[in-house]
Amino acid sequence: MTRFSGFAAFGLLLFQSLVTASPRPCLDGLCSVTRLNITSQQVARELGPLLSRNSSIFGPDDPRFASTTARYQQYQPPTIKMVVQPGCEADIPKIVKYSNANSIPFLTVNRAHGLTATLGKFTGMQIDMGMLRDITIQKGGSTAIFQGGAYDGQVIDYLWDKGYVTTTGSCACVGMLGPGLGGGHGRYQGFYGMISDNIVKLNVVLADGQAITVSEKSHPDLLWAMKGAGHNFGIVTSFELKIYPRLVDTWYYKNYLWKQDKLETMFTELNKLHLRANKTRELAVNYGTYGVNASISTTEAVIWWSFTYAGPQKDAQQYFDAFDKIPAEFVEDGNVPYSGIPDATGSGVDQPLCAKGFEHVHSTTYLDVWNVTSQRQIYDLFQQKITQQPLVAGSIIMLEDYSTIGVKAVDPKTSAFPWRERNLMTFVSPVLPVRFQADIFFISSVHAVNFPPNSSLDAFAAEWAKETLDLFNKGSGIPPSTYVNYAAGNEPIEQMYGTEPWRLQKLRSLKAQYDPSGRFNYYNPITPAKY
Known part of the structure; x- marks a missing residue:
């Protein structure tokens, strides 16, 4: 009886919603009519009774709104009109059906760390997953x-x-x-x-x-x-x-801080280590940044680099002997439980890398090796830009090298992920004073220009991000490719989802089958969003 009553209530609500709809353009262009000016209070009155007791619905006038909608990426962020927090998994189908009936676009959010500018095309309801963490x-x-x-x-x-x-x-x-x-x-x-x-x-x-x-x-x-x-x-x-x-009780980490005159020596040794580490899964990741460290210099960028090893120092030290010979401004290390590694290497929950509320105008690409000549050009450009515009002195270039043994052991045809043969990653992010956060993996680079929201700096940051990406790609010797979770949102679809025609054909066919109206077209969509 309860189930029937709930279904009947939803059917009545759907009927009422359509009757009261006004013939205006949809918020997302996916239907002929919409309740364009529906408020969070109206949604709470109509949808609220259908949801579990612990659920919440609120808008900008609620004291919870600011913290719930705060985002890591403030460059071209989504526009959130209201927040729905489901109290249980069974609430989510009801929320989606209600949103569809009223042509309210929805965006599901967990920790709000999405980087891509395609999210800036969204206006509507945030479905907040913060209560579903069992x-x-x-x-x-x-x-x-x-x-x-x-x-x-x-x-x-x-x-x-x-x-x-x-x-x-x-x-x-x-x-x-x-x-x-x-x-x-x-x-x-x-x-x-x-x-x-x-x-x-x-x-x-x-x-x-x-x-x-x-x-x-x-x-x-x-x-x-x-x-x-x-x-x-x-x-x-x-x-x-x-x-x-868990196979070991502790992991060993070692963090170095070098001045820029050690750059060529350091990357030469990193390339040697990369070849050696291809056979050593315990050498889980090494990564680092170019950035300003005020304890060393307020004007000249330094190189910070971190290594982590799944095991004790006595087993790991052989990999670090060459780096110990490079004179450093600072070195710290330790053996800690794996759960302590994020804090030890700068990626803990409460560390600056995770701070919200800043713009991150960025670019990114995969690499196969560190091109030492390119790295010098990229560093020099970094120094030139932060000297020219001190407001973006909090920017970083993130360089990452994960062990790829487990990744390459998987048949690439068994999943949509297209870049198993790539080795390194970069992240280029010009920004105002804050350190940039990025998940580390094989050789990858990310340039992040980081700064508090300031639209007057956007063009400068975007130009710098592009110039740095061009240097990475020129020196890479491989076609550009992008980790979709690091994408800026302006990359070609093939660069994010793979150049093999069969991959894109299969993805587009499945998209047409499972999401023909493009409800999930806000995060680096396979097909262009309809606006």
């Missing part, structure tokens, strides 16, 4: 079920205390599913592959509000797509992921 280790201890709001630091701490580990991103403040649906690089990928490689099952709400289970036995085609392009297809309310016994 973790349940399954009988036998080979998998665990995580709700959609679980985040990296929470997962790392919980599993470590229980004697387990799993594949997460490297930054403790970031949600699990944000990186995971785009592949998900992290410190354990040398052992077990990326986050997406370990997905067993996803509980997904589709664009029409239908709740389905996605696995090898149920919708296997969608499972393939969501392991690398998942942001395009649905809301994951919970997921089952493989977990593993």
Whole structure:
């Protein structure tokens, strides 16, 4: 009887919504009519009674709104009109159906660390997953079920205390599913592959509000797509992921700070280490930044570099002897539980790297090796730009090299993630005073121009990000490619989702099947959003 009453109430609500709709353009262009000026109070009155007791609906006049909608990326952010916090997974299909009936675009948010400027095209309702963070280790201890709001630091701490580990991103403040649906690089990928490689099952709400289970036995085609392009297809309310016994009690970390005159020597040694580390999964990641450290100099950028090893110092030291010979301004190291590694290496929940409220005008690419000549050009350009415009002196260039053994062991045809053969990553981010956050993986570079919101600096930052990316790509010797979770949003689709024609054809076919109206077109969409 209860179920029938709930269904009938929803049907009546849907009828009333359509009757009171006004014939104005839709907020997202996906229907002929919309309740264009619907308020959060109206939504609370209509949708609220259908949701669980712990759910919440509020708008900008609520004291919770500012903190709930605060974002890591303030460059071209989404416009949030109201927030709905589901109290249980069963609320989410109801929220989606209500939103569809009233033509209210919706955007699902966990920890609000999305970087891409495509999110700036969104205006509508934020579905906030912050109350859905339960973790349940399954009988036998080979998998665990995580709700959609679980985040990296929470997962790392919980599993470590229980004697387990799993594949997460490297930054403790970031949600699990944000990186995971785009592949998900992290410190354990040398052992077990990326986050997406370990997905067993996803509980997904589709664009029409239908709740389905996605696995090898149920919708296997969608499972393939969501392991690398998942942001395009649905809301994951919970997921089952493989977990593993922790193999060591401590990890060893070592952080160095060098002046720029050590750049050529350092990158020459890093290239040697990269070749050696290809056979050593315990050397999980090394990464670093160009940036200003006021304790060394307020005007000249320095090089900070961090290494982490899955095991004790006595086993790790052989890899660091060459770097110990390079005179450093500062060195720190230690043996800590894995749960302490984020804080020890600058990516903890409460560290500056995770700070919200700043613009990050950025560019990024994968690499195969560190081109020493290019690195000198990129550093010199960095120094030139922060001298020219001191307001962006908080910018960084992030350079990352993860172990790729576990990633390359997976057949590339088994998931939508297209870049298993890439080795390094870069992140270029010009910004006002703040240090940039990024999840670390194989050789990758990210340039982030970081600054408090200031539109007068946007053009300067964008030009710098592009110039740096051009230098990376010129020196790489490989076609440009982009980790979708680091994408700026202006890259060609092929650069994010792969150049193999069969990949894009399959993704577009599945997009047409599961999200024909483009409800999930706000995060680096496979197909252009309809506006």
